[in-house]
Structures are given as C-alpha cells and as structure tokens.
Amino acid sequence: MATRSPTTPLKISEDADTVFNSSVSPTSTADGDNISGVPLVSDLELNDRRHSEGDSRLRAASSASKLDCRGTTVDDLPDELMLEIFSYVSFSENIKVLQNVCTRWRILAQDAHLWLHEKYIVRQETSEEEAVATFSAVPQLRTVILEKKVSPGFFQALSRSCPHLTTLKTDLWQMLTCLEADNLFAGCRKIRTLSISDKGVRANVRFLDAVARLADLRVLHIRETEVAEKVIPLRIIADGCPHLSDLGLGDMYGLCYQYQDAEYFISSHKCVLKSLRIRWTSVNGRSIVPLLLVCADVLEHLELIINHKISVEEATKTLTALGKLHNLRRLHFGVTIWEVRHLVPAVFENGRLQKLQHLQLSCIVQDETVRTVTQHCPDLRELELLSCADHTDALFEPLHRLKKLETLKPYVDCILEMSELRRLFFKYCICYAIPFEKFPGRLVNLRELEFDYCDGDQGALDRISAQMPDLRVEGSLGAQMTDDSHDEYE
Known part of the structure; x- marks a missing residue:
C-alpha cells in the first residue's frame, strides 16, 4: 500500500x-x-x-x-x-x-467514517451472491439502492449484516410482503429514508404497519406501478413515524387517501412536514391544500398530482390556499379546469411566493400567469412549462394557422426578465414565438434549456447553442403537433 x-x-x-x-x-x-x-475507529477494534x-x-x-x-x-x-x-x-x-x-x-x-456517504447500487448485472458478500464486508454501510428485483434472501442478508442502514431504495417492481418487511425493518431500525413500490401496499394494506415501526423515518416515498384505487391509510404512518418530514404518494397518477386521514397526518406533523407529493384531492373529492395552511411556516416543497375529478369549487379552494404557503421553495401544479384558470396569477401576486426557486406549471396557463411569476418571484432558478399556450386548441393547430399565435405578443417575452434563471424546460409546447435570439446577454445565468415533444424553429435553437457555449441544450424542435397530419381533427 x-x-x-x-x-x-x-x-x-x-x-x-x-x-x-x-x-x-x-x-x-x-x-x-x-x-x-x-470513536474514530470502530468497536470492531476492541476484538484485536x-x-x-x-x-x-x-x-x-x-x-x-x-x-x-x-x-x-x-x-x-x-x-x-x-x-x-x-x-x-x-x-x-x-x-x-x-x-x-x-x-x-x-x-x-x-470504520464507520469511511462508509457514511458511500452508496452501494445493486445493478442488473450485480449478482445477489456478490451483494450478500458485500454486506458482510461492510457492516457500516448506510445506503443501498436497488435497480433490480431481488429475492427474499437478499433482504434477510441485508437485515442481518447492515444494522446501521439509513437509506433504502427498492426497485419499482420489487414486491415486499408484510413478513419480509417486518424482518427487514427489525434488523435495520435506523432507516431514515425509504423509497418503495406500492405493490406491497396493494397486496396488503397492513404492510404499512411494518413501515410505521421505523420510528426514525424522515423520508417515505411510495411509487405507484399502476393506476389503482387502493387507499393509503395515512393514520398508520402518522402514529408510527412522528419525525416524517418528506412524504411522496405516487409519481404520475398519485395514490388514493381519505380526507380525514390526511387531516390527521398533517395536524400531527404540522411542525416537521417540509415536503409533500400528493393528489390534489382525496377519494371523496376534497382538496388537501387548505389543510396545509397549518404547516405554512415549515412546508418548502409541494407537488400536487393532477386529479381530473376535481370540481370547480375544490379547484378554487386550492388556488386560494396556495398563495398563502409563503415558505415554498418548490411548487408543481397544473390547472385542467378552464373556469378557474383566471385565478392562477393571484397565487403569485404581491410577493406571496417570493421564496420560490423551482416552479412547474402544467396544462391551462394564461400569459398573465408567467408575467406575474416573472414580477413576483425574484429568486426563481428553474421554470418548467407543460402544455402552455394561450388556447389549448392551439396545440393541435396545423402549421399554416400558427401566425395568429405569433402576432399575440406572447407571454414568453417576459421570460427574458428572469436573469437569475438557471434551467428552462418546455414540454408539449409551441415554441415558434420564443425569442431565442435575445437569450444571449439577457438570460446570462441560464445553463440548461430542455424541450420534450415541442414545435418550433430548430435553426434558432442551433444558433443559440453556438452563441451560449455554457448552455446545455437537450431535445429538439420540429413540427410534431402542428404538421398536416392533424388536419383531420379540424
């Protein structure tokens, strides 16, 4: 050596x-x-x-x-x-x-200090025998991430060999039974961050009883594998995990919950809840956002998964309450109801969300919304716009009818005022009117520009790449939504 x-x-x-x-x-x-x-050297030292x-x-x-x-x-x-x-x-x-x-x-x-920040990633090519041997050699391991499904014996070895484990992320398709979860969490009691699939919950709702025994749990993310109406009993989590500060229920569609359970959970965690990803509404159609006002001083990250069953009344309550969550740094939400889109700008007016650093807006967004964000969110670093146009019908207009959009003095001009912006992302958007030629010299801090299934002038995008060498551009522009193939829908 x-x-x-x-x-x-x-x-x-x-x-x-x-x-x-x-x-x-x-x-x-x-x-x-x-x-x-x-101590600087592990207790194992005492043996020798x-x-x-x-x-x-x-x-x-x-x-x-x-x-x-x-x-x-x-x-x-x-x-x-x-x-x-x-x-x-x-x-x-x-x-x-x-x-x-x-x-x-x-x-x-x-020694423990060598393994505090190590991550052991079990990839597709990693054999379970190799993983089990690693657990035995590294009893101080703190983080394990699974990128493949594994057998029950894998978790038995993990539980037996790594009692100091603090972070566990399983594969999306990993099935854990109640018994397997009981045994795993009995050996790894110090887990503070847990990311699991909803497959165990859907098989037996009492699965969460095992999770609730992790008294030190701070982060719980349950990812959904399919659209299902299985209700997550939040009351169990509320009683068993008093320090939980980050809860994520689903990714794309969200997992179901009862309004009363959500109220109980938020009330019991109002002083610690910093991050929440959840459906707009409970199974009985009531919005969760007004409940969050009790933790407005601590809540920093909120992702509302769009639920198309939301009523105009509940959507109105949601937008009214959003503007009062003054401590938010990160916000994801969308509006699918045309009748309430005029309420969106008010969420950001008068500096209500002036601490906001990351914003994702999806579906129906008016030009006034982005203009209001520009004026009242000075610390914004990331902006994501999904399906944004002055009229939703314009997303499917053929190319020869886009001239009317270009003459509307579109809202995208106000993006040029966001000099602190680091990342700009467009998805399902018509981008012909975006003034790319003005980005150099205006968006001087922009480092990431991304497009996903957007229409626009690819030549303009190529020119900006040459003028801003520090800018990473991902995706491309083309007539994907506005070509003649959509004429049949006229």
Missing part, C-alpha cells in the same frame, strides 16, 4: 456497482446524523487491540526498536492518517484489497 504526498492524491478507481464519494465528514452524515460521539496506557508505552518502545532496524513503514502511521489514506480508495478496492491485508487494516477499512 503506497502512501501519498500532501499534494498528490491517490488514484481512485470506480467500481461498476458503486458510487464513491470521497468527501467524508467525521461529524455529520448526508441525512443529518451527528456522529461526533462515535488494547488501549491501556501501559500497552501504549510497550508498543511505542517496540516500534522504536523496530525503527532502528528497518526504518519507517506504513505500519507505523497512526490510525487517523491511515483512515485519511483509505478515504481515497474505491469501494471495491476497500473490500477486495484493504480488508485482506491484515487484521488492523480490516478494522480500519470497516
């Missing part, structure tokens, strides 16, 4: 099944754990080493004697310096090389 000079770092090799982060902090973890009381004062003097005398004969070697370095060197070694080299040198190196290589 070679040492390194203070100015020359050791070469780091990346393992295909891991993500290595060498910025190890001895006092804190990625999810806020304080380990200042943890003694630390009495007399023993230390004997070792010092012995080392001095050896130095006279052979000079200084890597074995003479203190544990603190050895750990610093080991922090530059890759995940796989730690397991396959360091831990096989000698007892001392194995103890140091398994």
Whole structure:
C-alpha cells in the first residue's frame, strides 16, 4: 500500500456497482446524523487491540526498536492518517484489497467514517451472491439502492449484516410482503429514508404497519406501478413515524387517501412536514391544500398530482390556499379546469411566493400567469412549462394557422426578465414565438434549456447553442403537433 504526498492524491478507481464519494465528514452524515460521539475507529477494534496506557508505552518502545532496524513503514502511521489514506480508495478496492491485508487494516477499512456517504447500487448485472458478500464486508454501510428485483434472501442478508442502514431504495417492481418487511425493518431500525413500490401496499394494506415501526423515518416515498384505487391509510404512518418530514404518494397518477386521514397526518406533523407529493384531492373529492395552511411556516416543497375529478369549487379552494404557503421553495401544479384558470396569477401576486426557486406549471396557463411569476418571484432558478399556450386548441393547430399565435405578443417575452434563471424546460409546447435570439446577454445565468415533444424553429435553437457555449441544450424542435397530419381533427 503506497502512501501519498500532501499534494498528490491517490488514484481512485470506480467500481461498476458503486458510487464513491470521497468527501467524508467525521461529524455529520448526508441525512443529518451527528456522529461526533462515535470513536474514530470502530468497536470492531476492541476484538484485536488494547488501549491501556501501559500497552501504549510497550508498543511505542517496540516500534522504536523496530525503527532502528528497518526504518519507517506504513505500519507505523497512526490510525487517523491511515483512515485519511483509505478515504481515497474505491469501494471495491476497500473490500477486495484493504480488508485482506491484515487484521488492523480490516478494522480500519470497516470504520464507520469511511462508509457514511458511500452508496452501494445493486445493478442488473450485480449478482445477489456478490451483494450478500458485500454486506458482510461492510457492516457500516448506510445506503443501498436497488435497480433490480431481488429475492427474499437478499433482504434477510441485508437485515442481518447492515444494522446501521439509513437509506433504502427498492426497485419499482420489487414486491415486499408484510413478513419480509417486518424482518427487514427489525434488523435495520435506523432507516431514515425509504423509497418503495406500492405493490406491497396493494397486496396488503397492513404492510404499512411494518413501515410505521421505523420510528426514525424522515423520508417515505411510495411509487405507484399502476393506476389503482387502493387507499393509503395515512393514520398508520402518522402514529408510527412522528419525525416524517418528506412524504411522496405516487409519481404520475398519485395514490388514493381519505380526507380525514390526511387531516390527521398533517395536524400531527404540522411542525416537521417540509415536503409533500400528493393528489390534489382525496377519494371523496376534497382538496388537501387548505389543510396545509397549518404547516405554512415549515412546508418548502409541494407537488400536487393532477386529479381530473376535481370540481370547480375544490379547484378554487386550492388556488386560494396556495398563495398563502409563503415558505415554498418548490411548487408543481397544473390547472385542467378552464373556469378557474383566471385565478392562477393571484397565487403569485404581491410577493406571496417570493421564496420560490423551482416552479412547474402544467396544462391551462394564461400569459398573465408567467408575467406575474416573472414580477413576483425574484429568486426563481428553474421554470418548467407543460402544455402552455394561450388556447389549448392551439396545440393541435396545423402549421399554416400558427401566425395568429405569433402576432399575440406572447407571454414568453417576459421570460427574458428572469436573469437569475438557471434551467428552462418546455414540454408539449409551441415554441415558434420564443425569442431565442435575445437569450444571449439577457438570460446570462441560464445553463440548461430542455424541450420534450415541442414545435418550433430548430435553426434558432442551433444558433443559440453556438452563441451560449455554457448552455446545455437537450431535445429538439420540429413540427410534431402542428404538421398536416392533424388536419383531420379540424
């Protein structure tokens, strides 16, 4: 094992099944754990080493004697310096090389501080035997991410070998039974971030009883695999996980919930709830947003998954309450009801959401909405516009009828005033009127420009790429929604 000079770092090799982060902090973890009381070397050391004062003097005398004969070697370095060197070694080299040198190196290589920020990713090509062996070699592992379905034996090994696990993300199609979840969470009681599929919940709603036993849980994301009307019993989560600050129920369609359960959950978590991704309305059609006013001082991230069953009355309540969530940094929402679209600008007026940094607007959005956002959200860094046009019918207008849109002095001009904007994303939008030629010199901080299924002038997009070399452009423009193939719908 070679040492390194203070100015020359050791070469780091990346393992295909891991993500290595060498910025190890001895006092804190990625999810806020304080380990200042943890000794620099793990408790495993006690099996092989003694630390009495007399023993230390004997070792010092012995080392001095050896130095006279052979000079200084890597074995003479203190544990603190050895750990610093080991922090530059890759995940796989730690397991396959360091831990096989000698007892001392194995103890140091398994020290907690080396594994606080490591992520073990089980990819499609990773065998379960390899994963199980890794768990045994790294008892201090904190983060495991699954990109494939695994057998129940995998979770048994994880539970048995990694009691310090704090983050677990399973594959979207992974099925966990109630018994498997019980056993897993009994061994990994320290889990604070959990991302799982809804398959276990749909199979047995009592599955959440096992999840609720994770008393330290801070983040819970349940991703849906299909459109289903299975109701998530939020009351169970509310009672069992008092520190839960980030709850995500679904991604595209959202998972169902009872209004009374949502009210109970929000009331019991009003001082800790910082992030919420959820359907606009409960199974009985009532909007959840007015309930969120009790946690307006702490809520920072809100994603409302569009529910097409929402009534005009509930949509009105939602938009009225949104503007009062003054601490929001991130907001995703859309409006599908034509009768209430005029209420959207009021959400942002008078600096109500002036702390907003990320905004996603989808479906029916008026030009006045984007103009209001420009004026009243000075800290906005990311803007995503989905299906945005002055009239929804215009999305399907043939190309020769787009002239009327170009002469409307479209709302996109006001985007030029957003000088702090870092990312701009368009999806299902007609982009012919966007003044790309004015972006250089105006949107000086823009670093990402993305398009997904949008119409527009690709030549203008190519020119902006040449003029703004620091700008990353993804996607392309073309007549995808406005070509003659849509003439049949006239």
